[in-house]
Amino acid sequence: MRLQKSSLFGLYALLELASAPNAQLSTSEIAEKYGISPHHLAKVMMTLVRAGLAQSVRGVGGGYRFTGNASRVTLSDVIELFEPIGSGHDFADNNAALETPVGLALQNVRDEIDELAKATLKSITLKTLLRSAEKLDLTQGAIRVGGD
Amino acid sequence: MIDNEVEMINIRTAVANDLARVIELDERDTGQGKPDYWRDIFDRYVDGDRGQRYFLVAEQNGVVSGFIVGEIRAWEFGSTPSGWVFAINVSPDIREQGIASQLFDAICSCFKNVNVDTVRTMISRNDPLNLSFFRSQGLSAGPYIQLEMHLDE
Numbered sequence: 137m138r139l140q141k142s143s144l145f146g147l148y149a150l151l152e153l154a155s156a157p158n159a160q161l162s163t164s165e166i167a168e169k170y171g172i173s174p175h176h177l178a179k180v181m182m183t184l185v186r187a188g189l190a191q192s193v194r195g196v197g198g199g200y201r202f203t204g205n206a207s208r209v210t211l212s213d214v215i216e217l218f219e220p221i222g223s224g225h226d227f228a229d230n231n232a233a234l235e236t237p238v239g240l241a242l243q244n245v246r247d248e249i250d251e252l253a254k255a256t257l258k259s260i261t262l263k264t265l266l267r268s269a270e271k272l273d274l275t276q277g278a279i280r281v282g283g284d
Numbered sequence: 285m286i287d288n289e290v291e292m293i294n295i296r297t298a299v300a301n302d303l304a305r306v307i308e309l310d311e312r313d314t315g316q317g318k319p320d321y322w323r324d325i326f327d328r329y330v331d332g333d334r335g336q337r338y339f340l341v342a343e344q345n346g347v348v349s350g351f352i353v354g355e356i357r358a359w360e361f362g363s364t365p366s367g368w369v370f371a372i373n374v375s376p377d378i379r380e381q382g383i384a385s386q387l388f389d390a391i392c393s394c395f396k397n398v399n400v401d402t403v404r405t406m407i408s409r410n411d412p413l414n415l416s417f418f419r420s421q422g423l424s425a426g427p428y429i430q431l432e433m434h435l436d437e
């Protein structure tokens with residue numbers, strides 16, 4: 137599935153912060169690690185702060201700190217700060233298509249896919265995602281060692 | 285039996301006397317009393333020759349506080365033998381103490397003991413609690429899709 141840049145950047149930033157809850161990270165540090173625009177990320181961070189998921193730390197060293205609960209915040213919670221999940225209706229005013237059997241049947245299939253996507257994203261907390269990332273990191277480490 | 289002295293939880297195989305408590309825990313959680321259903325499950329998963337069917341309970345201070353039920357299923361639409369978990373329950377009074385994780389680990393050990401290396405389950409997408417739990421244990425969407433339709437009269 138495609139996600140808007142803001143949603144992806146928000147997920148990268150929040151997961152990075154949640155992986156080190158006692159640390160402060162700057163937008164430039166996060167942007168460099170993920171190869172993303174620090175300017176765009178700065179705007180995304182403002183949204184995360186407004187949502188109470190991150191806190192801006194002033195002063196020397198500055199940056200941001202994670203203030204959510206990684207065991208409760210889900211991928212869906214983050215994504216929905218930036219975009220609705222699901223395809224919705226492509227043409228808001230095109231009810232004519234939805235009044236045809238084909239239009240309706242096709243919309244039913246799209247709704248089915250959307251519901252699966254929503255349920256999946258709602259079921260994965262930041263903590264669960266980080267655990268998956270750790271396992272991948274261990275696997276990749278083992279592959280690198282094995283290749284030596 | 286697997287003793288966990290830190291959390292004082294004992295994971296063990298269910299016995300016939302656990303039936304009433306299982307019915308109670310299930311009714312408390314689902315709001316539906318299903319004594320006949322659980323009696324049938326106990327007949328096949330607790331009493332007699334259980335085969336590759338597993339019914340484990342978590343016991344704390346002599347009281348059953350949770351349970352997990354599963355079995356090995358094989359060859360449905362080409363699926364190689366895999367462990368299936370179809371029920372898990374922990375008393376709401378003592379959740380978030382890792383009891384469900386211990387039950388899940390224990391049943392996975394049962395599956396591994398018979399050389400099965402995959403565990404599956406099927407959860408309603410309107411059940412975020414159980415969906416999140418199994419995700420937290422490392423499960424993700426598998427290669428099979430659950431399909432259904434309403435049967436017209």
